[in-house]
Amino acid sequence: MEPIILVHGGAGNIRDWRVLPKIEGVKTAAKVAYEILEKGGNALDAVEQAVRILEDDESMNAGRGSVLNEDGEVAMDACIMDGQTLDAGSVAVVKDIAHPITLARLVMEKTPHTFLAGHGANRFAKENGMKILSPGSLVTKDALYALEYFKKHGGIQGDCGDIENPGEVGTVGAVAIDCRGHVAAATSTGGLNGKMEGRVGDTPQIGGGTYADDETGAASATGHGESIMKFCVTHSIITAIRNNLDPQEATDSVLNRMTEKLKQTAGAISISKTGDIGIGMTTKRMPWAYRKGNTLFYGIEQGKQHSEVLVE
Ligand code: GLY
Ligand code: GLY
Numbered sequence: 378m379e380p381i382i383l384v385h386g387g388a389g390n391i392r393d394w395r396v397l398p399k400i401e402g403v404k405t406a407a408k409v410a411y412e413i414l415e416k417g418g419n420a421l422d423a424v425e426q427a428v429r430i431l432e433d434d435e436s437m438n439a440g441r442g443s444v445l446n447e448d449g450e451v452a453m454d455a456c457i458m459d460g461q462t463l464d465a466g467s468v469a470v471v472k473d474i475a476h477p478i479t480l481a482r483l484v485m486e487k488t489p490h491t492f493l494a495g496h497g498a499n500r501f502a503k504e505n506g507m508k509i510l511s512p513g514s515l516v517t518k519d520a521l522y523a524l525e526y527f528k529k530h531g532g533i534q535g536d537c538g539d540i541e542n543p544g545e546v547g548t549v550g551a552v553a554i555d556c557r558g559h560v561a562a563a564t565s566t567g568g569l570n571g572k573m574e575g576r577v578g579d580t581p582q583i584g585g586g587t588y589a590d591d592e593t594g595a596a597s598a599t600g601h602g603e604s605i606m607k608f609c610v611t612h613s614i615i616t617a618i619r620n621n622l623d624p625q626e627a628t629d630s631v632l633n634r635m636t637e638k639l640k641q642t643a644g645a646i647s648i649s650k651t652g653d654i655g656i657g658m659t660t661k662r663m664p665w666a667y668r669k670g671n672t673l674f675y676g677i678e679q680g681k682q683h684s685e686v687l688v689e
Contacts, residue, residue, distance in 0.1 A: 378558045380414035381652055382407055383667035384427045386437050387547015387566075388599045388644025388660040396677055398436035399547065399664040404675050406430040407666040408687070410551065420553040420561035420595075421459050421482075428455075428478040428563045431549035439549045440475055441515045443567020445524040446574050451515040453567050454581040455481040460560035460589035467581035469494040473510045474502050478565045481581070483507075492581065520567075527571040547664070548580060550587070550597030552648045560648060562587050562595040562611070569602065578602030584612030593619045594650055596628070600643025600660060608635040614647050614655070624648060624655030632657045 386403045410427035414420070432440025443451040455477035458465040466485025469492070471477050480502050484493050493501055503509050548566035564587040566580040579585035579602040586602070588611035589595035596611035610631055617627035624647040632643055636659040644658035646665060656665050658679060666675035668687075676682045 378554065378556050379652060379669065380411070380553065380555050381648060381654065381667055381669045382410050382414060382423050382427060382551060382553040383646050383648055383654050383656070384410070384431065384549070384551040384665065385597065385599055385644060385646045386431060386549055386664040388642065388658045388663035389547060390660060391547070391662040391664070391677070395436060396662070400675060400677055402431060402434040402436055403664045403666040404673060406551070407668045407675075408673060410553070411668040414553060414555050417556055419557075420555040420559050421457070423553040423555065424551040424561045424563035425457060425478055425482055427551035428549055428565050429476050432476050432478060432565055435517055435519070437549045438547045438567045439565040440477065442517050443515060443520065444570035445516065445520050446568070446572050446576070448574050449516070449521070449524060451520070451567055452574070453477045453565065454578055455563070455565040456581040456583065456587040457481045457485060457563040458561060458583065458587055458589040458595070459485070460562075460591040460595055463590060465491055465583050467492040467583065468498045469577040469581045470575060471498045471502065473499070473512060473514065474507050475510065475515070478563050480507060491583070494577070495575075523570050548586075548599040550599060550646065552589070552595040552597055552646055554648055554650070554652050558591065558650060560589050560591055560595040560650065562589040562597050564597045564599075579605035579610070582606050584609045586611060588612050588615050590615060591650060594624060594648050596645055596647040598643055598645040599663065601641035604635055604639040604641035605643050607639065610635060610643060610645055614645060618647065618649050624653050625657070626655075628655030628657035632659045635659070
């Protein structure tokens with residue numbers, strides 16, 4: 378089976394000055410994580426690696442660069458899911474750690490549970506040797522400005538469609554299939570700009586923002602979390618693929634139905650067990666990139682795709 382990794386850097390009305398850094402970010406994540414698959418590594422390791430790279434990227438709403446809650450803090454959600462076993466790990470409202478996606482994987486592999494939140498999740502991170510950063514370490518100048526803007530102007534939070542909102546920086550996610558045909562998905566986010574303390578989005582909700590099942594495929598969503606979770610967007614996409622839609626049709630039809638019914642926007646990526654992919658958005662933009670063999674495909678505008686051949 379030819380391996381593929383597909384990543385996204387958040388759907389929204391992304392403003393022009395953010396376009397280039399976001400494209401560079403998703404290209405790098407797809408390129409680097411593909412090396413794991415190329416060497417025969419597994420899909421789970423590849424999606425975790427891709428998301429770790431994006432969590433370090435300040436132009437994304439995950440890890441450092443996350444948007445802030447109403448108290449001016451970074452509070453992050455993440456989920457990873459292994460399509461081979463349906464094992465999953467989620468964390469919510471975690472603070473002061475650089476890589477929530479790795480914490481989610483630890484929850485999956487080292488606890489009898491699937492989902493840890495808040496203080497308990499942070500304590501578990503510390504007990505497992507993850508570095509606890511000093512408070513405020515993940516807060517960027519852009520995030521502070523975005524919160525100030527939100528508090529002054531209100532409006533739609535996060536990256537769900539307010540063109541003026543500087544808080545729209547984008548959840549990150551990845552789906553992959555490895556050479557043995559196993560799929561995995563991972564998603565990580567700082568959530569919505571100005572959210573209430575304790576708010577949890579779609580990202581860590583299995584079947585909301587993240588889903589993977591070898592029998593069908595894997596998906597990761599981004600956008601207005603309150604809508605994505607009510608519509609079970611990733612599980613709906615996987616169900617549509619199971620009902621014989623190709624991943625592109627499945628992704629488009631679920632997102633369009635969600636936007637029609639709930640009047641909010643989102644984006645998603647998906648991959649089927651046959652290695653076909655879907656990339657969809659009801660927002661103006663969503664940066665994405667995937668690598669297949671030595672070609673890197675990428676884009677950010679609806680319906681537009683670019684490619685480059687990588688020379689070793
Ligand atoms: N900040 C919401 C999202 O990217 O999904
Ligand atoms: N889609 C990310 C969030 O709403 O938190």
